[in-house]
Amino acid sequence: MSQKVLLNAKEVQIALHRLACQLIENHDTFSNTVFIGIQPRGVFLAERIKTLLETEYKIKNIELGYLDITFYRDDFRRSDKTLEANRTKINFIVEDKKVVFIDDVLYTGRSIRAALTAIQSFGRPSEIELLTFIDRRFSRHLPIQPDYRGRQVDAINNEKVKVCWQDNDGEDTVYLIKN
Amino acid sequence: MSELSVNHLLGIKYITEADIHLIFETADHFKEVINRSIKKVPSLRDITIANLFFENSTRTRLSFELAEKRLSADVINFSASSSSVAKGETLIDTVNNILSMKVDMVVMRHPNPGAGVFLSKHINASIINAGDGAHEHPTQALLDCYSIRERLGDVAGKNVVIVGDILHSRVALSNIFALQKLGANVKVCGPKTLLPKFISSLGVEVETNLTKALQWCDVANMLRVQNERMDISYFPTTREYTQQFGLNKAMLDSLDKEIVVMHPGPINRGVEITSDVADSKQAIILDQVQNGVAIRMAVLYLLASKIKKNED
Numbered sequence: 001m002s003q004k005v006l007l008n009a010k011e012v013q014i015a016l017h018r019l020a021c022q023l024i025e026n027h028d029t030f031s032n033t034v035f036i037g038i039q040p041r042g043v044f045l046a047e048r049i050k051t052l053l054e055t056e057y058k059i060k061n062i063e064l065g066y067l068d069i070t071f072y073r074d075d076f077r078r079s080d081k082t083l084e085a086n087r088t089k090i091n092f093i094v095e096d097k098k099v100v101f102i103d104d105v106l107y108t109g110r111s112i113r114a115a116l117t118a119i120q121s122f123g124r125p126s127e128i129e130l131l132t133f134i135d136r137r138f139s140r141h142l143p144i145q146p147d148y149r150g151r152q153v154d155a156i157n158n159e160k161v162k163v164c165w166q167d168n169d170g171e172d173t174v175y176l177i178k179n
Numbered sequence: 180m181s182e183l184s185v186n187h188l189l190g191i192k193y194i195t196e197a198d199i200h201l202i203f204e205t206a207d208h209f210k211e212v213i214n215r216s217i218k219k220v221p222s223l224r225d226i227t228i229a230n231l232f233f234e235n236s237t238r239t240r241l242s243f244e245l246a247e248k249r250l251s252a253d254v255i256n257f258s259a260s261s262s263s264v265a266k267g268e269t270l271i272d273t274v275n276n277i278l279s280m281k282v283d284m285v286v287m288r289h290p291n292p293g294a295g296v297f298l299s300k301h302i303n304a305s306i307i308n309a310g311d312g313a314h315e316h317p318t319q320a321l322l323d324c325y326s327i328r329e330r331l332g333d334v335a336g337k338n339v340v341i342v343g344d345i346l347h348s349r350v351a352l353s354n355i356f357a358l359q360k361l362g363a364n365v366k367v368c369g370p371k372t373l374l375p376k377f378i379s380s381l382g383v384e385v386e387t388n389l390t391k392a393l394q395w396c397d398v399a400n401m402l403r404v405q406n407e408r409m410d411i412s413y414f415p416t417t418r419e420y421t422q423q424f425g426l427n428k429a430m431l432d433s434l435d436k437e438i439v440v441m442h443p444g445p446i447n448r449g450v451e452i453t454s455d456v457a458d459s460k461q462a463i464i465l466d467q468v469q470n471g472v473a474i475r476m477a478v479l480y481l482l483a484s485k486i487k488k489n490e491d
Contacts, residue, residue, distance in 0.1 A: 071212065071220035071250075071480075082182045082484040085208040121217035 006134075006161070007151060007174040015150040019131060020052045022148050023100070026129075030062050033098040038115055039068040039086035042103035044165040045133050049102065065090035067101075072114035095123035104163040106132035109144035134161050134174060183481045187306040189295045190315035191356035199360060203325055205477035206470070213249060213472055223252035226483050229277050231287045232309070233259040233270075233294075238444055238468065239309050239319070243286050246475035252483075255282070270294065271301055278304055283486055284479070287311075305482045313347050319443055320353035322474040324361055326467045327398055330439050335362030340392040342368045342424060343402035343451050346375050346413075350443045351402060355381055368392040369424060372413040389424050393434055400441040401426055401452045417450055427453040431461060439463055 007015065027033045030053075037046030043066050053059040070085040101115055112130060119125065133150040139157065153176070155161055160177040164170070183198050191199075212220055228247050232240055240256075247254045257277065274285065284305045287295055292314035299306045310316040327334050339358050345351045345367045358365050365383045367374060374385060386392040393399060404420065414420045426440065440452070440462040448454050457464060 068208065070208075071222045076222050077225075077484060077487060082481060084181045085205060087208070088211055117221070121212075121215045121219070123216065 001177065001179055003162075003175045003177045005173055006153060006176050009172040012150075012172040012174065015133070016048060016052055017056070019133075019148050019150060020049055020057060023049070023053070023131070024057060024059070027098065027100075030059055032096075032126075033100060034063040034065065034092060034094060035100050035102055036065050036067045036090070036094075036115075036119065038101060038103040038111060039066050039070075039088070041105075041163065042101075044168050045104050045131075045163070046102040047167070048165065049131075063092045065092065065094075067115055067118055069111055069114040069118050072118045074110060074114065090122055093123060094119060094125050096126045097123075099125040099128045101128060101130045103130075103132050105134045105136060105161050106130070106144070106146055106149075107136045107139055107161075109140045109142035112144050113142050133163055136161060183485065186482070186485055187295070187299045187308075188317050188478055188482060189299060189306065189308045191317045191320050191353045191360065192315065194317075196360045199321065199324070199357065202321055202474065202477045202481065203328060205481060206325055206473040209249075209476040209480070210470070210473040213469075213476075219249050219251060221251045222480055223247070223250040223483050226250075226283045226486070227253040227255070227281060228284045228286060228479070229255050229257060229282045230309075231257045231274065231277070231285060231289075233287070233289045234310070236288055236309070238471070239288065239316075242468070242471040243307075243309060243318075243475050246472050246479055247286075249472065250476055250479055250483075252284075252479070255280075270298065274298060274302055278302055284483065305486060307478060307482065310349055312349065313352075314349050315353045315356075316349040317353050317357075318471070318475055318478060319350050320357040321478070322467055322471040323350075323354055323400060323441060323443065324357045324363075325474055326441065326463050326470050327363075327439065329466065329470065330463055331397065334358065337363045337398060338366070338396045339363050339398045339400065340366045340368050340386070340396040341400045341402060342389065342392065342426070344373045344404050344413075345369050345378065345402070346373045347405045348402050354400060355383055359383075366392055366395065370414050370420065389426070390430065393426075393430060393438065396438055397436075398439045398441060399426065400443070402443065403445060403447055404450055421450055425449075425451055425453065426456050428455045428459070431456060431459070437461060441467060444468070 035046050037043035046064055050062050050064050066089045068086040068088040070083050129147040131148040132146040135146050135149040135152045136155050137152050158179050162175045164173045166172050184195050286307045286309050288309040289311050292312035294311045295306050295308035324334050341351050355365055366386050367383050368386045442464045446457055
């Protein structure tokens with residue numbers, strides 16, 4: 001197994017700032033916008049962007065929820081292991097809101113497909129956007145594209161992209177791991 | 180651990196403490212699901228489940244059926260009174276006929292102890308025991324322990340007394356196994372005629388004085404007097420039973436602590452428990468019912484995930 005650094009801490013920081021600015025362009029005061037971090041690893045990115053918007057851009061009171069998609073996945077009974085769920089926490093109304101899904105890596109698009117189904121259990125958003133830190137282009141199984149992306153990456157199927165966050169993993173780095 | 184150690188849920192006796200914790204953690208997620216505006220997930224959409232009830236049931240059957248539907252499974256229902264069992268068909272024949280219709284899981288209640296175990300050895304489907312005679316009722320014990328965990332934070336170290344008809348109760352036996360696996364201390368309390376002879380061999384203490392048992396416990400699980408299983412008289416009159424083993428508000432108020440009161444239902448109001456106790460805030464009887472759906476969803480989900488796609 002070998003690994004290569006795709007983005008270092010400084011590049012991660014620049015990308016986060018750019019994503020925050022792009023969100024402000026489209027959502028202005030965020031008065032009708034809510035963030036949904038996709039469990040498990042999208043929540044770290046969602047927390048980071050929310051904090052960045054609050055501290056650097058003085059945008060307060062952005063609603064942030066966590067959505068677990070385990071029970072909506074299309075590979076139940078197809079993998080060797082039981083799919084383990086994570087906590088869903090959405091303490092606000094999504095009906096008629098602009099929802100921004102936030103996830104770390106967009107790969108096949110199947111997780112986002114599941115998230116689109118799952119969010120309907122909470123109401124009917126007026127629109128849904130997708131923010132992803134790493135967009136693995138050319139590996140999509142479904143017609144799903146991000147509205148905001150940190151970095152586009154060309155990775156082949158036996159390679160893995162891992163996004164590490166300071167709060168959880170002790171460093172801000174994106175790795176390309178080859179088996 | 181992320182997988183159950185068993186392919187069937189036949190009794191608490193056959194599962195591990197880790198299995199119980201996995202079921203509880205999964206049930207936490209389903210409890211959140213059933214409080215959403217749309218209470219349904221698509222996980223089991225390619226699974227067909229047969230509910231075979233060879234004995235009467237209201238809440239267990241409804242709870243299982245609701246859990247199955249919340250998971251998007253296809254459900255068929257069968258009750259013995261309206262079936263060919265009355266015409267003399269054997270259990271295996273009945274079940275095999277149903278399975279030939281491509282059923283993946285069977286939820287079964289049967290009057291004979293061990294019916295679930297017997298079936299699991301002869302047919303190719305995942306079996307969930309929804310009560311077999313006076314043997315086990317595992318999902319009831321799981322939801323009881325889950326409700327204790329929800330109210331008191333943990334089951335380990337808690338003192339739980341099971342009061343009433345222990346002899347005829349599958350709920351009592353499954354509860355004893357589950358509580359002990361989770362580290363609780365268990366006492367049983369009831370008339371001597373309704374306590375099994377060798378009950379202490381399970382490691383539970385026997386107490387025939389209800390007041391003493393209540394002073395000792397954190398949780399009192401009041402069982403129903405199962406008149407339908409009593410072929411002889413086990414106590415002189417219902418009134419005498421109530422005087423010695425019925426729980427009333429005055430007894431609860433006389434304790435120096437606030438205990439949790441449980442009942443698996445259906446309640447004989449005024450016999451094992453008075454109405455004011457059943458409706459008090461110390462009683463978690465309706466929480467038990469709601470948790471029953473989440474627990475059964477967790478059990479169905481975890482067992483279904485062990486039926487691999489390529490085995491279809």
